[in-house]
Structure formats: C-alpha cells, structure tokens
Amino acid sequence: MTPRPLPVVRKRSARRRLAPGRVVIGALLTGCGLIFVYPFVWLVSASFKPRGEVFDNRLIPRSFTLDNYVQVWQEAPMLVWMGNTLLVAVLAGLTVTLSSAMVAWGFAYYRFRGRSALFLLVLATMMLPGAVTMIPVFLIWNALGMTGTLTPxxxxxxxxxxxxxxxxxxxxxxxxxxxxxxxxxDGAGHWAIFTRIAVPLCRPAMVLTLLFEVQASWTDLMRPLIYLRDEADFTVPRGLKSMLDAYGFGGEWHWEIVVTAGVITTVPMIVLFFLGQRHFVQGVATTGSTR
Known part of the structure; x- marks a missing residue:
C-alpha cells in the first residue's frame, strides 16, 4: 500500500496577519506611547541645552553642552539627597511588604469570627483622604520626637x-x-507554613508590592515637606522643591539646573522598572483570583 500523503497545512497569509484592525490598534498604541514618552524626551533634551535655549522646544539641542550636569552636582548635594531617598525607599518597601504579607496571610488562611467585618474595616481605611489623618499623624511623630528625621x-x-x-x-x-x-x-508550624511555603509561592505579588512602594517613596513630596527641615536630610523630591524655589519660579531662573536634576532623579526609577518589569507583569496577572 502506498502511504497517504500528509495534509498540507496552509500558512496564514501576510495579508491576514496585517489585518486592518491590527494596524489601527498598533497605530493607536504607538501614538499613545509617543505622547507619554515625549515629556521625558523633552526633559532629557533640555538638560543638554544652555540656559537661553531650554524652552525652544527642539528635541535635538542646537548647542549641546554637558555643563549642566557638572553644575547641578556643584549647586546641590544631589548624592546626599539620593542616598536619603534610597534609604527611605528600601526601608519603606521592605517593612510594608513584610507587614502587609503577614496581615494578608492572616485574613486569607485563618478562619475566625468577624474576619470579613474586620477585613472590610481595613479596606474602609482606604476611603480616608490623606489630609484627614495628616495632622494627627504629625502630632504622634512630634510627641515621639521624630520630626526632623527620616523615620516618619x-x-x-x-x-x-x-x-x-x-x-x-x-x-x-x-x-x-x-x-x-x-x-x-507533616508537623510544620504556622510560622514555617508562612515563611517556607506561602511566601515563596507569593513572590511575584510581594515583588510587585515592593516595586510599588519603592516608587511611591522615591516620588513622595508631601511627607518630606512636613517632617524635614535640615537640607542634609532632604530626599530627592524635597531637594528638587528647594531647587525649584532657588532656581525656578521666584529664583534666579536657572531652569537648566532644575531640568537636569529632574533627569538625574528620574533615571533610577526607569532602570528599576526595566529590571523588575517581568515581576511587575507576573504580579499583576496573578493577583486577581479569589476563592
């Protein structure tokens, strides 16, 4: 008997793969991406321009200069500010990740009376605006003698x-x-179950929490404005605010220094996102299931 010929699998034509709908969606996504990335591209371009050309709206500088990056380190203690911000971001990220994971594990694993009501009460705290608790929290830290430090x-x-x-x-x-x-x-205790089984399985969500909090702490301005007084304790946002007051509105109008400092402080968050984007996507994709 002669073997039957295998069926021919027809490849999808390029015309089908380049359907009009895909082209439209791709064009829309590309346009939205350009809109979102344009401010940062403008900021980077302005950081390489002299003072008189900062606002000429050219993405390619007419007069390219690196003096702004030299001057910004001379005018402000950027390294100290970034060190303070890194310390706060790491401590804030680690503490909120560990504490939130323990509380979340208690609500998810243990069965006790009033669990649902207590969890709803925890969620209800998100309804309170930050301005409502701002003064009471400040009074607490002030009574503890922590104002003027990075602890709050x-x-x-x-x-x-x-x-x-x-x-x-x-x-x-x-x-x-x-x-x-x-x-x-098998004899494992509650703490062993949490640390050896639950935490490793929850790694994507915990990395996502850590990234969220590090980014939030790095860009936070309100709390440094309230608690920090000494320039040596400033974080990056608080330092940028002082530079804006000195060189921007009402100051000496050295906008090239302000935009250069903005680029220096934005780049670490971009690097962090690219390093953690795999965990970011995985964490978002795996935290929506309930039981």
Whole structure:
C-alpha cells in the first residue's frame, strides 16, 4: 500500500496577519506611547541645552553642552539627597511588604469570627483622604520626637497598608489550601507554613508590592515637606522643591539646573522598572483570583 500523503497545512497569509484592525490598534498604541514618552524626551533634551535655549522646544539641542550636569552636582548635594531617598525607599518597601504579607496571610488562611467585618474595616481605611489623618499623624511623630528625621517617612509602613493587604490576600486565596494542610500534617508550624511555603509561592505579588512602594517613596513630596527641615536630610523630591524655589519660579531662573536634576532623579526609577518589569507583569496577572 502506498502511504497517504500528509495534509498540507496552509500558512496564514501576510495579508491576514496585517489585518486592518491590527494596524489601527498598533497605530493607536504607538501614538499613545509617543505622547507619554515625549515629556521625558523633552526633559532629557533640555538638560543638554544652555540656559537661553531650554524652552525652544527642539528635541535635538542646537548647542549641546554637558555643563549642566557638572553644575547641578556643584549647586546641590544631589548624592546626599539620593542616598536619603534610597534609604527611605528600601526601608519603606521592605517593612510594608513584610507587614502587609503577614496581615494578608492572616485574613486569607485563618478562619475566625468577624474576619470579613474586620477585613472590610481595613479596606474602609482606604476611603480616608490623606489630609484627614495628616495632622494627627504629625502630632504622634512630634510627641515621639521624630520630626526632623527620616523615620516618619517610612515608620508608618511597619503597620502595613490596606491596599497591599488586599493585593496580597487575593494572591494567598488563589493558593491551594490542601498544600498547607499537608504541611500541618507533616508537623510544620504556622510560622514555617508562612515563611517556607506561602511566601515563596507569593513572590511575584510581594515583588510587585515592593516595586510599588519603592516608587511611591522615591516620588513622595508631601511627607518630606512636613517632617524635614535640615537640607542634609532632604530626599530627592524635597531637594528638587528647594531647587525649584532657588532656581525656578521666584529664583534666579536657572531652569537648566532644575531640568537636569529632574533627569538625574528620574533615571533610577526607569532602570528599576526595566529590571523588575517581568515581576511587575507576573504580579499583576496573578493577583486577581479569589476563592
């Protein structure tokens, strides 16, 4: 018997792959991407221009100069500010991630009376505007003698965050409970189950929480304005505010220094996003399941 010929699999034509709908969606996404990236491109371009050409709206500088990057380090203690901000961001990210994970694990794993009501009460705290608690929180830190230090910028994260508790709880609820019951039968304690099983399985969501909080702490201006007085303790946003007052509006109008400082402080967050984008996407994609 002669073997039957294998069926011919026709490849999709290039015309089908380049459907009009895909072309339109691609054009819209490209246009939106250019709109969002344009301000940063303008900022980078302006940082390489002399004082008189900062606002000429040219993306390619007419007179290219590196003097702004030399001058900004001479005019302001940028390295000290970035060090303070890095310290605050790391401490804030680690503390809120660990504390929120423990609280979220309690709501997801343990069964106790009033659990749902207590969880709704935690979520209700997100409804309070920051301006409502600003003065009471300041009075607490002032009574503790912490005003003028970096502690109030991250110390509150020791008690967790309602948003991150909700985020991590949703991930914990998607884990198979039978896995934890099997660990209990094998003799594992509550802390061992949390640290050796739940936390490793929750790594994408915890990395996402860490990235969110580091970015939020790096760009936070309100709390440094309230608690910091000494220039040596300034964070990057607080330092940029002082530079804006000195060289921008009402100052000496050295906008080239302001925009250059803005570029220097923005680049670390861009690098952080590119380094953690895999965890970012994975964390967002795996925190929506409930049980």
């Amino acid at each position: 910028l991250w110390g509150g994260n020791v008690f967790g965050s309602a948003f991150y508790i909700f985020l991590l709880r949703q991930f914990f609820l998607g884990l198979p409970r039978e896995l934890f019951e099997a660990a209990r039968i």
